[in-house]
Amino acid sequence: MSFDVPDDRRYLESHEWATTGDTVRIGVSDFAQDELGDVVFVELPEVGDEIAAGEAFGVVESIKAVSDLYAPVSGEVVAVNEALFDRPELVNEDPYGDGWMLEVEPAEDGDADGLLDADAYDDQIA
Numbered sequence: 001m002s003f004d005v006p007d008d009r010r011y012l013e014s015h016e017w018a019t020t021g022d023t024v025r026i027g028v029s030d031f032a033q034d035e036l037g038d039v040v041f042v043e044l045p046e047v048g049d050e051i052a053a054g055e056a057f058g059v060v061e062s063i064k065a066v067s068d069l070y071a072p073v074s075g076e077v078v079a080v081n082e083a084l085f086d087r088p089e090l091v092n093e094d095p096y097g098d099g100w101m102l103e104v105e106p107a108e109d110g111d112a113d114g115l116l117d118a119d120a121y122d123d124q125i126a
Contacts, residue, residue, distance in 0.1 A: 003030040003122075004030040004095075005029070005030070005031075005118045005121055005122045006096055006118065007117070007118035007119075009096075009118070010112060010115035011029060011116045011118070011120075012116070013116065013124060014070045015028055015029045015031055015032035015035075015125075016028055016029070016032070016071070017096070018072035018073055020112070023079075023103045023104065023105055024072070024104045024105075024106050024112075025100050025102070026071070026072060026073075026101050026102045026103070027091070027095055027096065027099055027101045028060065028069070028095055029095060029121070029125075030095050030096070032095070033091050033095045033099070036062040036065065036091075036092075037063045037064040037065075038062055038063045038089065039060055039061070039088045039089060039092050040061055040062060040088055041059075041088055042060050042085070042088045042091065042101065043059040043060075043061075044057070044069075044081075044084070044102060045057055045058060045080070045102070047078060048077065049076070049077045050074075051073075051074065051075065051076075051102075052071060053071050053072065053073050053074045053111035053112075053114075054070060054111070056068040056070055056071075057069055057070070057102070058101070058102075060088075060091065069101070071104075072115055073111055073112050073115075074106065074107040074111055075105050075107045076104065076107075077102055077104055078103050078104065079103035080101070080102055080103075081098075081099075081101055081102070083098065084099070084101065
């Protein structure tokens with residue numbers, strides 16, 4: 001099976017993705033949403049909260065499992081996709097678009113260096 005792995009973002013081995021730039025948008029990969037099955041609930045931090053690279057920042061619950069979400073970078077949460085609270089299925093329908101989870105203003109040492117590029121992540125899930 002082939003999964004969408006956009007090359008304009010970086011990935012954690014735990015299947016979260018992050019864009020790069022002044023603010024970092026975070027979500028879960030196409031592979032992750034497929035493995036989870038139908039997402040029924042998402043718990044996310046609030047705007048103003050600090051998250052730390054490699055640490056859990058939230059939870060996603062599906063019909064199959066409850067899974068922690070891990071931060072690809074450290075920083076302050078500047079936006080939360082509130083649409084997910086009413087429509088958690090957006091994670092399944094559009095994991096790289098409308099199913100995004102957070103936007104973070106990365107810390108100066110945001111730790112993005114350890115993230116996988118698209119080719120390395122694609123190799124991991126192959």
